[in-house]
Amino acid sequence: MNAFANRRWLAVLMLIAAIVGLLTVWREFDVFIPRMPYLTGWVLLLLMLFLTLYNGRKKLPFLPAIRSETWLQVHIYVGLFTAALFAVHLGMRMPTGWFECTLAWLYVLVMLSGIGGLFISRIFPKRLTTRGGEVLFESIPAVRRALAEQAESLALKALPAAKSATITEFYVAHLQHWFAAPRNTLAHLFEISSPLNKLLHRIGELDRFLNDEERKLMFGEEVEAGEEPKQHIPGIADLVRQKDALDYHYSLQLTLKLWLFVHIPLTYSLLVFSLVHVVLVFAFMGGTS
Amino acid sequence: MSEPLQPPGFDADQYARPNQNWVCGYACEGRACKLGPGPGGECRATAECKPVLDLKPGETKGRWRCTRSKNQGGACELGPGPDGTCCRPLPRCSPVRSLRVRRGRLTLAVTALTVGALLVLLYGPWRLTFINPGPVSSHHTGKAFAELLREQSKGAPKSAALAASAFGADQGCAVCHTEALAGPAGWLKAAFTVKPGPFEVNKLAAVSRAEMTSIDRACLKCHKDHTFHQPNVVRDHSCSSCHREHLTSGHMRKPEDAQCLSCHGDGATMQASAAKGREIAAKRPSEFEYRSHLGPHVFGVPRPTNGYTKVFASFAGDHPEFQVHADKLSDTNPLRFNHALHFSSTVPPINGRKLDCASCHEPDASGAYYRRVNFERHCRKCHSLQFDAGNPQLQLPHGNETFVRSFLRSLPAHYAELARREHKLSRAEEIARFVARSMSGLTERFESGEGLERRVFMSTERWAPVASVGGSPTLGAAPFAGCAWCHKVTESPGTVPPQFEVARPSMPERWMPRGSFNHAKHQHLDCAKCHDVARSSVTADVNLPRKALCAECHSPKGGVVHSCSTCHSFHTTHRR
Numbered sequence: 001m002n003a004f005a006n007r008r009w010l011a012v013l014m015l016i017a018a019i020v021g022l023l024t025v026w027r028e029f030d031v032f033i034p035r036m037p038y039l040t041g042w043v044l045l046l047l048m049l050f051l052t053l054y055n056g057r058k059k060l061p062f063l064p065a066i067r068s069e070t071w072l073q074v075h076i077y078v079g080l081f082t083a084a085l086f087a088v089h090l091g092m093r094m095p096t097g098w099f100e101c102t103l104a105w106l107y108v109l110v111m112l113s114g115i116g117g118l119f120i121s122r123i124f125p126k127r128l129t130t131r132g133g134e135v136l137f138e139s140i141p142a143v144r145r146a147l148a149e150q151a152e153s154l155a156l157k158a159l160p161a162a163k164s165a166t167i168t169e170f171y172v173a174h175l176q177h178w179f180a181a182p183r184n185t186l187a188h189l190f191e192i193s194s195p196l197n198k199l200l201h202r203i204g205e206l207d208r209f210l211n212d213e214e215r216k217l218m219f220g221e222e223v224e225a226g227e228e229p230k231q232h233i234p235g236i237a238d239l240v241r242q243k244d245a246l247d248y249h250y251s252l253q254l255t256l257k258l259w260l261f262v263h264i265p266l267t268y269s270l271l272v273f274s275l276v277h278v279v280l281v282f283a284f285m286g287g288t289s
Numbered sequence: 290m291s292e293p294l295q296p297p298g299f300d301a302d303q304y305a306r307p308n309q310n311w312v313c314g315y316a317c318e319g320r321a322c323k324l325g326p327g328p329g330g331e332c333r334a335t336a337e338c339k340p341v342l343d344l345k346p347g348e349t350k351g352r353w354r355c356t357r358s359k360n361q362g363g364a365c366e367l368g369p370g371p372d373g374t375c376c377r378p379l380p381r382c383s384p385v386r387s388l389r390v391r392r393g394r395l396t397l398a399v400t401a402l403t404v405g406a407l408l409v410l411l412y413g414p415w416r417l418t419f420i421n422p423g424p425v426s427s428h429h430t431g432k433a434f435a436e437l438l439r440e441q442s443k444g445a446p447k448s449a450a451l452a453a454s455a456f457g458a459d460q461g462c463a464v465c466h467t468e469a470l471a472g473p474a475g476w477l478k479a480a481f482t483v484k485p486g487p488f489e490v491n492k493l494a495a496v497s498r499a500e501m502t503s504i505d506r507a508c509l510k511c512h513k514d515h516t517f518h519q520p521n522v523v524r525d526h527s528c529s530s531c532h533r534e535h536l537t538s539g540h541m542r543k544p545e546d547a548q549c550l551s552c553h554g555d556g557a558t559m560q561a562s563a564a565k566g567r568e569i570a571a572k573r574p575s576e577f578e579y580r581s582h583l584g585p586h587v588f589g590v591p592r593p594t595n596g597y598t599k600v601f602a603s604f605a606g607d608h609p610e611f612q613v614h615a616d617k618l619s620d621t622n623p624l625r626f627n628h629a630l631h632f633s634s635t636v637p638p639i640n641g642r643k644l645d646c647a648s649c650h651e652p653d654a655s656g657a658y659y660r661r662v663n664f665e666r667h668c669r670k671c672h673s674l675q676f677d678a679g680n681p682q683l684q685l686p687h688g689n690e691t692f693v694r695s696f697l698r699s700l701p702a703h704y705a706e707l708a709r710r711e712h713k714l715s716r717a718e719e720i721a722r723f724v725a726r727s728m729s730g731l732t733e734r735f736e737s738g739e740g741l742e743r744r745v746f747m748s749t750e751r752w753a754p755v756a757s758v759g760g761s762p763t764l765g766a767a768p769f770a771g772c773a774w775c776h777k778v779t780e781s782p783g784t785v786p787p788q789f790e791v792a793r794p795s796m797p798e799r800w801m802p803r804g805s806f807n808h809a810k811h812q813h814l815d816c817a818k819c820h821d822v823a824r825s826s827v828t829a830d831v832n833l834p835r836k837a838l839c840a841e842c843h844s845p846k847g848g849v850v851h852s853c854s855t856c857h858s859f860h861t862t863h864r865r
Contacts, residue, residue, distance in 0.1 A: 283468050287484040
């Protein structure tokens with residue numbers, strides 16, 4: 001096992017031990033400490049504040065604090081621990097009442113979005129690697145534009161070279177729009193390749209209407225390069241595949257960024273609700289004096 | 290696709306800066322300008338270069354030179370215009386915020402929305418509904434609560450009173466939560482002035498179950514004297530430590546077993562309780578005798594020396610065996626009764642129906658318990674107390690030996706009455722003849738009145754003439770066997786004529802007074818499942834089920850409720 005796997009096992013074991021410890025303490029002392037929910041509530045709130053600090057830590061990269069990677073690991077496992085603490089805080093019952101339900105739902109949404117984010121940040125990079133190629137998210141529009149320009153020039157080249165408008169018309173009808181922006185974002189998320197296959201099928205059907213010159217422009221050509229192996233000059237079909245790969249990157253990388261649009265705003269909303277919750281429970285607690 | 294998907298001519302030195310707040314408006318089209326927006330989001334696009342004027346020595350006019358960087362292709366072919374303007378102006382854009390900034394603004398917006406919504410809801414007329422953590426039990430709603438709330442609303446701020454009325458006065462938060470009507474500002478103040486306060490974590494942890502909060506004290510406004518438990522309790526509990534509100538709109542949930550086990554599952558507490566119990570029993574034993582409300586017919590169970598202080602964890606597990614079985618207690622009822630005999634075939638059917646439990650045992654109005662067996666209703670059908678086979682209609686009274694004695698000593702009058710009532714004789718001579726004939730018959734059999742009296746009280750003969758009921762034989766288990774057939778009868782020594790005393794039967798209505806039971810909820814079960822009376826031949830048998838039999842159903846395995854509160858109640862409100 002590599003170091004990451006070792007570390008993960010260690011962290012998981014520690015998490016399980018912490019949860020078992022928490023449940024044991026709760027089971028043993030809940031009866032004797034009538035204010036147990038207040039204590040678990042404070043711990044929960046402090047842990048939530050600690051987890052929120054990670055967002056601040058990312059904004060201050062110059063701080064000589066712990067490495068962001070370590071912060072993330074702690075964030076993940078402490079976050080998972082709060083789920084058990086949350087259940088203990090609720091006394092293993094479903095919350096009732098408008099305020100408490102809203103608060104609980106906020107917590108659940110933050111937790112689920114976090115787990116979802118963790119899941120995609122573990123899965124998507126692997127999927128991106130298996131699909132091949134690397135591209136910065138910010139560079140994707142530039143790459144897409146370059147591909148579009150290349151495809152357009154090939155389509156226009158067909159007019160004087162092949163003296164036929166078949167490719168050009170096909171480009172205008174089916175490809176120009178496709179190259180102009182990211183396409184099939186949802187399909188890429190779920191690894192659905194039918195939109196690409198459909199487009200490639202159309203290009204394949206066009207083959208019988210193409211002459212040799214057009215065929216070279218559409219499907220590329222192999223050229224001799226001296227003693228070197230044959231070189232493939234890309235055609236429009238190759239550019240279509242590249243654009244689809246680029247859209248795949250765009251889709252997955254965009255999702256990797258967008259899940260935080262749910263997780264972070266709801267976190268702050270949860271914190272606000274939690275603070276009001278603290279005020280309310282102490283106001284309605286009934287003092288002992 | 291294995292090659293990097295970078296733009297053609299990508300320069301690694303020209304790395305992206307995604308942390309910048311603004312992005313060129315043309316970036317999404319893949320043609321962002323190199324300059325990028327300013328820090329305030331303004332477009333800075335002018336031209337691809339800013340030409341400089343080269344002036345050679347001696348020249349006055351000079352020549353404009355293109356300064357476009359190598360990254361952008363170097364100096365352009367056309368070069369600057371004669372007035373020094375770049376020939377390649379950049380199109381201006383409307384810069385857009387970066388994803389990161391948009392996320393931050395969304396976060397701010399959501400947070401502001403949350404705060405705003407909370408302010409509206411907390412200051413609005415529905416605030417108590419909004420913050421109510423759950424439905425209040427049906428016991429704590431209704432007219433009585435509305436009245437209490439109205440009383441408490443007097444003098445409260447107008448807005449608070451309005452909120453209370455909008456909330457629905459019948460729910461009445463303020464009855465228990467004294468700060469409920471104070472509004473958000475009051476709640477904030479209360480939260481930081483309450484004892485223990487929010488930041489007094491050590492005190493919060495140290496609060497014991499016995500400490501009465503203002504909510505508990507509010508309970509006592511209506512539930513007076515509900516603090517009592519056993520006299521030997523060493524750790525009291527506040528109301529709210531066991532009774533949890535805001536869980537259901539129906540009946541308030543019963544306390545959980547954990548509450549009971551906090552003492553009954555704790556060895557030290559039970560030891561202390563046993564010691565206290567011994568002390569009380571030695572000094573003031575009457576303190577434990579407070580179950581007079583159950584009436585006189587309660588099976589007497591002596592209190593164990595250590596009281597009921599065995600440590601246990603669950604009913605199905607180590608809950609003590611019922612004391613009646615654990616101490617091998619027996620029924621002290623002096624009445625002689627044989628359950629097995631009554632179920633045997635020697636007892637003929639009555640009106641075609643074989644004797645069963647319901648023939649003698651009748652539930653009370655609630656169905657929870659059974660009424661005591663009554664001779665007149667349940668026994669006389671068979672045990673008719675007739676003593677003269679020739680006049681079976683003439684029956685002895687039951688219930689008091691003095692009445693029996695008086696009856697026997699005034700038999701001529703009773704025979705005369707019988708002659709009038711049953712034989713429809715009206716003439717004095719006929720009646721006198723009937724009386725004389727009957728009395729002489731008795732004299733023949735018993736020789737004297739004293740003999741008859743002794744026979745009636747003391748005989749234990751089993752077979753005697755009985756009234757035919759539903760065609761049953763006329764010889765059977767007859768009461769004429771004598772009172773002593775069923776009762777313990779003693780002859781008072783030295784009395785002339787002899788005096789007989791019949792010991793009073795004592796049939797308990799409640800066999801286990803420390804627990805409650807509801808027969809109505811067990812109607813689906815055959816009586817014999819719990820009360821194995823078919824093999825019980827003596828009165829001393831206590832035919833109650835053992836704990837293990839109850840636990841067959843009342844256990845996690847059996848699936849029927851098995852909490853402490855199913856049978857027991859913490860409170861002993863009748864103890865003063």
